[in-house]
Structure formats: structure tokens, C-alpha cells
Amino acid sequence: MTGTSISLDDCGSTASSAPIFISGVSLPEHTADVAASLAKARQDGFDYVVTSLPNTAPLTSHVAHVGKHRTDVTRVESKWWSTSVVGMVSDPDDGHSASRGFGSAGQSLINSLCRPTTSPEKRRESSRILWGGLEWASHMNIPAVILPSPTDDDSDEDEDMFDAAPCKPTSVANKAASRDYAQLVSAISTSSICTTSHVQLWIRVPLSMQAMQAFQLLLDRCDHSPSIGCMLHMDRNIEPGALPSMASALHAFLGAGNVKAVSWDTGNFLRNKKGFPTLSKSYQHIFSMVYGRLGRTVRTLVEGQLDARSDHGGASSRLHHLQYLRHLRSRAPLPSKLDSEEAVLETPYLDSLQSPLQPLGDHLEYQTYETFEKDPVKYSNYGEAIELALLDGLARGAYPAIKSVFTSLGRLKETSESLRERLEEASCHRDLGAIAEIDVKEVTILVVGAGRGPLVREAIAAVDRVTSISLLGTEGNVALHAKIIAIEKNPSAMLYLQSLRETEPSWNGAYDPGVPDLANGAREIVPGSSRISVIGCDMREATSHPILRKMIENQQARGDIVVSELLGSFGDNELSPECLDGVQKCGVLKDTCVSIPQSYTAFLAPVSSARLISEAKAQGFHPLNHCDGPGGSMVGVQRALETPYVVRCHAASQTHDEQACWTYTHPHVSKNDADTGKSSAEAAADVHNDRCAHLSFSSDPTNGSRNGCGYGAVNGDIVRAVEGSDIGATLTIHGLLGTFHSVLYESKRTKRTSTISIAPHSFSTGMFSWFPLYFPLKEVLRVPPASTINCSIWRKSDDSRVWYEWCAEVEKSGFILSTCSIHNPGGRAYHVKK
Numbered sequence: 110m111t112g113t114s115i116s117l118d119d120c121g122s123t124a125s126s127a128p129i130f131i132s133g134v135s136l137p138e139h140t141a142d143v144a145a146s147l148a149k150a151r152q153d154g155f156d157y158v159v160t161s162l163p164n165t166a167p168l169t170s171h172v173a174h175v176g177k178h179r180t181d182v183t184r185v186e187s188k189w190w191s192t193s194v195v196g197m198v199s200d201p202d203d204g205h206s207a208s209r210g211f212g213s214a215g216q217s218l219i220n221s222l223c224r225p226t227t228s229p230e231k232r233r234e235s236s237r238i239l240w241g242g243l244e245w246a247s248h249m250n251i252p253a254v255i256l257p258s259p260t261d262d263d264s265d266e267d268e269d270m271f272d273a274a275p276c277k278p279t280s281v282a283n284k285a286a287s288r289d290y291a292q293l294v295s296a297i298s299t300s301s302i303c304t305t306s307h308v309q310l311w312i313r314v315p316l317s318m319q320a321m322q323a324f325q326l327l328l329d330r331c332d333h334s335p336s337i338g339c340m341l342h343m344d345r346n347i348e349p350g351a352l353p354s355m356a357s358a359l360h361a362f363l364g365a366g367n368v369k370a371v372s373w374d375t376g377n378f379l380r381n382k383k384g385f386p387t388l389s390k391s392y393q394h395i396f397s398m399v400y401g402r403l404g405r406t407v408r409t410l411v412e413g414q415l416d417a418r419s420d421h422g423g424a425s426s427r428l429h430h431l432q433y434l435r436h437l438r439s440r441a442p443l444p445s446k447l448d449s450e451e452a453v454l455e456t457p458y459l460d461s462l463q464s465p466l467q468p469l470g471d472h473l474e475y476q477t478y479e480t481f482e483k484d485p486v487k488y489s490n491y492g493e494a495i496e497l498a499l500l501d502g503l504a505r506g507a508y509p510a511i512k513s514v515f516t517s518l519g520r521l522k523e524t525s526e527s528l529r530e531r532l533e534e535a536s537c538h539r540d541l542g543a544i545a546e547i548d549v550k551e552v553t554i555l556v557v558g559a560g561r562g563p564l565v566r567e568a569i570a571a572v573d574r575v576t577s578i579s580l581l582g583t584e585g586n587v588a589l590h591a592k593i594i595a596i597e598k599n600p601s602a603m604l605y606l607q608s609l610r611e612t613e614p615s616w617n618g619a620y621d622p623g624v625p626d627l628a629n630g631a632r633e634i635v636p637g638s639s640r641i642s643v644i645g646c647d648m649r650e651a652t653s654h655p656i657l658r659k660m661i662e663n664q665q666a667r668g669d670i671v672v673s674e675l676l677g678s679f680g681d682n683e684l685s686p687e688c689l690d691g692v693q694k695c696g697v698l699k700d701t702c703v704s705i706p707q708s709y710t711a712f713l714a715p716v717s718s719a720r721l722i723s724e725a726k727a728q729g730f731h732p733l734n735h736c737d738g739p740g741g742s743m744v745g746v747q748r749a750l751e752t753p754y755v756v757r758c759h760a761a762s763q764t765h766d767e768q769a770c771w772t773y774t775h776p777h778v779s780k781n782d783a784d785t786g787k788s789s790a791e792a793a794a795d796v797h798n799d800r801c802a803h804l805s806f807s808s809d810p811t812n813g814s815r816n817g818c819g820y821g822a823v824n825g826d827i828v829r830a831v832e833g834s835d836i837g838a839t840l841t842i843h844g845l846l847g848t849f850h851s852v853l854y855e856s857k858r859t860k861r862t863s864t865i866s867i868a869p870h871s872f873s874t875g876m877f878s879w880f881p882l883y884f885p886l887k888e889v890l891r892v893p894p895a896s897t898i899n900c901s902i903w904r905k906s907d908d909s910r911v912w913y914e915w916c917a918e919v920e921k922s923g924f925i926l927s928t929c930s931i932h933n934p935g936g937r938a939y940h941v942k943k
């Protein structure tokens with residue numbers, strides 16, 4: 110075989126710009142012949158094929174095996190085995206093909222290993238066959254092996270062999286069998302087959318509540334090994350009436366189930382008028398739901414028998430099934446969700462845990478600033494907020510007049526981009542040559558934590574915009590001039606700011622270069638311009654800098670507006686409260702000063718995600734600091750699970766609407782805002798920023814479906830689809846998702862508000878600067894229907910650190926069913942440096 114290969118690895122995509130849709134086919138007639146399967150499959154555009162794992166037992170009788178040897182092993186190069194073949198455990202009595210149907214392939218082999226009635230000899234033989242096949246998969250470097258379902262639908266016993274507890278009572282024997290299966294899967298996942306050769310185990314899970322619950326139990330029992338995932342098997346009809354309940358259960362499972370692949374059984378397709386395969390409306394909806402959420406990472410498989418008379422096109426006889434699935438993948442809204450530039454850029458970050466940035470304790474890198482500055486929403490919303498604040502300030506006469514300038518619109522147009530734009534608007538007919546007397550008012554803006562200056566840029570542009578709005582408005586004779594003071598403690602970012610100060614005309618645009626200096630050496634101030642000062646210091650120690658000391662000493666020179674972006678994924682976790690209180694305490698702000706942001710609120714919601722918890726556990730094997738050890742801070746899994754992580758969650762399900770934990774507002778109330786009798790600096794002096802929140806998330810039959818993975822805006826379509834869902838699934842909760850919502854500025858006068866948010870209910874679409882903060886839970890919570898999850902979170906601090914502690918419990922009818930310990934007590938595993 111020659112040609113290009115396609116990786117089955119997570120998040121792997123073909124190098125082309127084609128939509129990500131990695132599909133495979135299982136051809137029953139060729140399950141023991143990869144060469145023949147691949148030849149047919151690739152001709153039709155499938156990327157991989159399925160092969161049954163062989164019995165590698167030594168030959169006992171040559172005659173018995175004649176014609177049963179695999180010859181594909183000598184005909185197919187290793188690169189194909191490692192990229193384009195998935196193994197499948199099958200039953201020895203099926204020979205090389207799964208005659209019982211693919212849904213139950215390997216089931217009798219597993220049954221004989223897990224049923225108490227199996228004789229010891231049979232058990233030994235089955236074990237040898239299974240492990241031999243898996244060793245072979247590892248030897249061939251096959252990326253994944255399909256194992257049978259944890260529920261045995263074909264079982265001829267009274268009840269399913271593997272229980273789906275706690276929904277359905279099952280016999281003790283069956284429960285034991287399900288634990289036997291978990292023990293087997295756990296043994297495989299911790300063996301070198303998975304840990305050294307990295308074979309993934311795809312456990313087949315039919316789309317039934319019971320099977321999904323049984324699989325979650327299996328994952329719990331196997332300690333959420335990252336090697337164990339599921340292959341959702343779409344093999345049964347869904348009655349339209351059952352769709353809402355199924356959709357809400359599936360929402361939770363897309364997080365809890367570590368879904369690696371989806372298999373579409375040919376037997377489950379309908380035929381359209383022309384005889385081509387189609388799926389029912391219910392399945393079209395399921396398709397859109399699963400691929401809308403996981404389409405960038407999930408693999409697709411077409412499998413199942415065809416009746417002898419059917420030919421569905423192509424060399425594989427399943428080309429039309431593939432074409433139909435591709436058609437569903439190309440239908441709105443999937444391409445915009447999965448193939449947009451933003452979606453493609455995000456792909457490497459999906460479910461990848463990162464330590465939260467600490468811009469206060471550490472210095473950010475050049476590239477980090479550069480990446481943030483590409484955000485198309487954050488800065489424009491900040492610009493809008495500054496503009497609203499300036500307009501309100503002008504309206505209430507907050508800024509002192511510093512001089513009168515005699516000039517014309519024609520002259521001002523030369524220096525103001527926004528005036529040029531506004532004058533070009535068709536409706537604006539003004540006499541450009543008329544000389545008028547313009548009152549220039551001065552506003553002082555502090556940009557604290559200026560980084561490489563994007564907020565300074567927004568402030569300059571807002572001053573210019575507000576001036577042109579004012580000049581073209583009814584008053585027509587008031588303009589702004591801004592003194593902008595950029596404060597930054599990162600020396601390398603300071604260098605950048607200083608360079609901008611030297612080279613950017615708008616950063617030094619206070620003076621009109623076309624107008625000669627005045628007699629006293631001063632120069633003419635241009636209405637709408639800004640003059641920037643760059644100061645390198647910690648904003649909490651503003652008193653140490655001469656320019657700032659002068660401001661403190663002169664009430665009139667203090668800041669009218671303080672602009673900052675010190676927000677973390679959970680709002681306050683980058684210590685915005687401590688920094689902004691610090692500035693206020695120094696006394697550089699007027700009593701009337703406005704802060705942008707005005708407030709920020711932390712939100713929390715339970716999340717179900719097998720992927721996130723297994724990623725968090727994996728962190729325990731890579732101590733964050735190489736100095737950690739017995740004499741130092743905690744290492745290992747406990748520390749890893751008591752640490753919050755920033756993550757672009759993906760294989761995750763937010764199971765309840767998020768709730769507010771606490772809100773910080775700035776500046777603190779001074780004598781101007783209320784009759785406190787305190788100056789601005791005094792108002793910030795006694796502030797304590799420790800907080801705690803106790804939240805109760807009551808049972809929701811939709812399992813919070815509209816919140817998707819917890820990152821992105823709530824999805825109204827899903828709400829309609831799950832309406833009427835009445836059977837709550839048992840949920841598995843693996844942690845809490847922290848998000849924030851910030852009011853940058855609310856203009857009560859104009860009733861306009863500028864916000865930024867990553868909380869699903871108010872998500873700022875298109876903004877990518879923040880991903881949620883994931884707080885893992887050391888003990889997975891199983892939450893039966895109609896029970897409540899109680900979460901508590903504390904923000905604690907000492908002289909040098911701030912940290913969070915958190916815990917959660919499950920309550921039903923007044924009884925606590927389970928609880929987990931308080932995480933990170935005393936900040937023992939994680940803290941933010943003050």
C-alpha cells in the first residue's frame with residue numbers, strides 16, 4: 110500500500126483545509142484482510158478500516174488452520190497499521206468475521222471472562238485469546254481497539270449482564286460481572302498495551318440510557334484512565350417522543366463518556382424515495398448535537414451488514430452512507446461551529462489544561478501580549494466603555510476647561526480620524542471653513558497594567574471619537590484633551606510602551622505640528638488629542654513615582670478614569686481587586702473617579718467531564734516545579750486535583766446553569782458616591798477581599814443542555830429539543846467550571862452598557878482572551894435524578910498569597926448522599942502570589 114496516511118490521534122486533522130471528518134468503515138467480508146479492506150475503503154474516501162484481532166494461539170493442528178492464516182500482515186506496511194486500522198475484539202467462534210453482527214462482536218468472549226458460571230478452563234482460554242489479540246494490536250502499533258459494550262443486549266439471561274446502577278436494580282451476580290469487566294478493562298488500560306504502546310480502548314456504547322450509565326460506572330471504576338474512551342453505537346431507533354429525554358441524557362454523556370468515536374450502523378439507516386440511505390429526523394438531530402459538540406475530535410465509523418441485494422455504491426458498497434453523513438456534517442450550523450478560523454485556531458487547546466497566568470507575580474511574555482491583542486471583541490468593548498464614560502463625564506461637567514482654541518472643522522479634520530469619517534457621512538453637511546471658539550476640557554485617564562498599550566490606544570481613539578461627537582453635536586464648541594498615564598510593572602513591556610511613546614504620532618499628539626510654538630515656548634493643544642506618560646512601577650506603590658506624587662498632591666490633577674484589564678478566567682483570580690484597591694489607596698484617583706471595569710462577577714457551575722478529570726490526574730505525574738519533593742510542597746495527584754486550571758473545555762458538559770459567587774466593584778465608595786465622609790483613598794483602606802459563596806444547583810431535567818461544554822453562548826435550539834425531557838439521568842460530576850462577567854461601564858444616562866463575559870448566559874461571542882477555570886473534584890460525585898448539588902467556594906488570603914478552597918456534595922430529600930473533602934486548604938496546593 111502506498112499513499113498518504115491519516116492519523117487517528119486525538120485532535121489530529123488532515124493537513125488539508127478540508128473540514129475535519131475522519132471516517133472509517135468496517136467491511137464484514139474483509140475483517141481479517143486489511144489489505145483488501147483498505148483498498149476498497151480508500152477508493153471511496155474512507156480514512157481507516159476495522160480489523161478483527163486474530164487468535165495468536167500456537168497451532169495445535171496444522172490441518173485445522175489451513176486457509177485461516179492472515180496474509181495481510183505481509184502485504185501492508187507498518188505506517189498503515191499505525192494510522193489507518195482500528196482493531197476489534199471478536200469472538201473465536203466467529204472465525205474471522207463477526208457473524209452475530211457488529212454490535213455484539215467480542216461479547217461472548219468477554220462474557221466467558223466475566224460470568225461466574227464459566228469454567229476455569231474456558232476462562233483461561235478466553236483470557237489467552239483476548240490478551241493475545243491485544244498484544245498483537247500493540248505489536249502492530251494499531252491506535253485503537255474496539256471492545257464490547259458494558260451491557261449485553263443480546264444476553265439470553267433474564268437481565269442484562271452488566272448493571273446500569275444506580276438507575277436500575279440488578280442482581281448481585283450481574284453487578285459482580287460488571288465489576289469483573291471493569292477489572293479486565295482496568296488491567297488492559299494499565300498494562301503496557303495502553304501505557305507504552307498507547308493503544309486506545311474504544312468501548313462500544315449503544316445509544317441507550319442504560320448503556321451510557323453503565324459506561325460511566327465503568328470509567329469511574331477504571332479511575333478515568335485516559336486510554337479508555339467510548340464508541341457511541343447508533344444502532345437503534347429513537348421514537349420522536351423519546352428524543353427530548355435522550356437528548357438531555359446525551360448532553361451529559363458527551364462530557365462524562367470520553368466519546369472517541371461514533372459508529373453508524375447501516376441497519377439503522379432509512380431509505381429515501383430514490384433508495385439512498387438517510388437517517389430519521391431524531392438521528393439527524395442527534396448527529397447535529399454530537400458533531401456540533403465533538404466534531405473536531407470524534408471519529409466516525411460506518412459498520413454493519415448489508416442485505417445481500419443492497420449495493421450502496423462505491424467499492425465498499427457503503428459509499429452512499431458516507432456521502433450522507435458528510436452531507437449532514439456540511440449542513441448549517443456545523444461548518445460555522447467547526448471550520449471557522451477561530452475553531453481551527455482553538456483545536457490544539459481543546460481540553461488541554463494550563464496553569465492560570467499570574468501577571469502580577471510573573472512577567473508576561475511578548476508573545477502572550479501579542480496573542481491577546483488579536484482579540485476582536487475585548488478591546489472594542491473597552492473602547493466603547495471609555496467612550497460612554499467620557500460622554501457621561503462631559504455631560505455632568507466633570508472635566509475642567511483648560512483653554513479656548515480658535516479653529517475650524519476643516520483644520521481639525523486633518524488631525525482627527527473619527528472627525529474625517531463622520532464628516533464623510535452623507536448626512537453631515539457642515540461649513541468646514543468657519544472659525545469657531547472651542548473650549549478644550551482636560552480629562553486624566555490612568556491605564557493601569559498597560560501591557561504593550563492596547564488600552565492606551567483605545568483611550569486615545571475614544572477621546573478622539575468623543576471630541577468629534579461633541580463638535581458635531583448640538584453644543585458644538587466643546588472638545589476633549591486627555592492626559593493619559595500608562596502604568597506598567599513589567600520592565601520589558603515598559604520598553605515597548607516607551608517605544609510607542611516615541612514613535613506613534615497619536616501617542617504624542619497633544620500638539621499640532623503645523624502650528625508654530627507660542628511665544629512662551631509652549632505649543633498649541635489639538636482638540637481631541639492625547640498626551641501619554643509612561644510610568645514603570647507597581648500600581649499599588651504609585652506614591653513612589655514623582656509624576657504620580659504630583660497627582661496625589663494636587664486634587665485637580667488626579668485621575669478621572671482608571672482603566673485596567675487585570676481579569677482572570679474567574680474574574681478576580683489575577684488579583685484585580687488587590688491591584689485596583691492599591692491604586693485607590695495611593696490617592697491618585699479623584700473622589701469622582703470612574704473605574705473601567707466597574708464590576709466583575711465570578712460564576713460557578715458543575716461540570717461533567719471524564720476528559721478533564723483524567724487530564725487533571727495526569728498533571729500529578731509532572732510536578733509543576735522541579736524543586737518540589739518531600740521537603741518542599743506537595744506533589745502528585747492530590748496536589749494536581751487541588752489546583753484550578755485554565756482550559757478550553759470541549760469534551761465536557763455543564764450540567765446546570767452557572768450561578769454568581771461574588772462581585773467586586775470599583776472604585777470603593779468615597780464621599781462623592783455616598784455620604785461616607787471618606788476620601789477615595791480612605792474608602793479603599795479598610796477593604797478586605799476574602800469572600801465565600803454557597804451555591805445550590807437543583808435538579809434540572811434537561812441536565813443544563815443549553816450550556817453545552819460550558820464555554821460559549823447558551824444554545825436556544827437545544828432548549829427546544831430537550832423541552833419535555835422528564836427522566837433525569839444520573840449525573841457524574843468531575844469538577845466545577847469558573848467563569849466571569851464584567852460590566853466595563855454602564856451609562857445610566859444613556860442606558861447603554863458595555864460588558865465582557867465568558868459566562869454562558871452572557872457570553873461575548875467572538876472574544877477569545879479567556880477560557881474557563883476548571884476546579885477538579887478529587888472524589889467524583891454521582892448525582893441521582895431529583896437531587897441537588899451543593900457547592901461552596903472560598904477566596905482566602907494572607908500577606909503574600911490569595912487562594913481558593915472549594916468542595917461539593919450531593920443532597921436528596923434532606924439527606925447528604927455523598928460529599929468530597931475541602932480542596933486546597935490553606936492554599937497548600939495552589940495560590941496566586943500577591
Ligand SMILES: C[S@@+](CC[C@H](N)C(=O)[O-])C[C@H]1O[C@@H](n2cnc3c(N)ncnc32)[C@H](O)[C@@H]1O
Pocket residue numbers: 468469472473478481482557558559560561562563564596597598599602646647648649673674675676688
Ligand atoms: C492581563 S495583562 C493586560 C495588559 C493590557 N492591558 C492588555 O489588555 O493587553 C495585565 C497587565 O498588568 C500588569 N500588572 C499586573 N499587576 C500590576 C501591578 N500591580 N502594577 C502594574 N502593572 C501590573 C501586568 O504586567 C500585565 O502587563
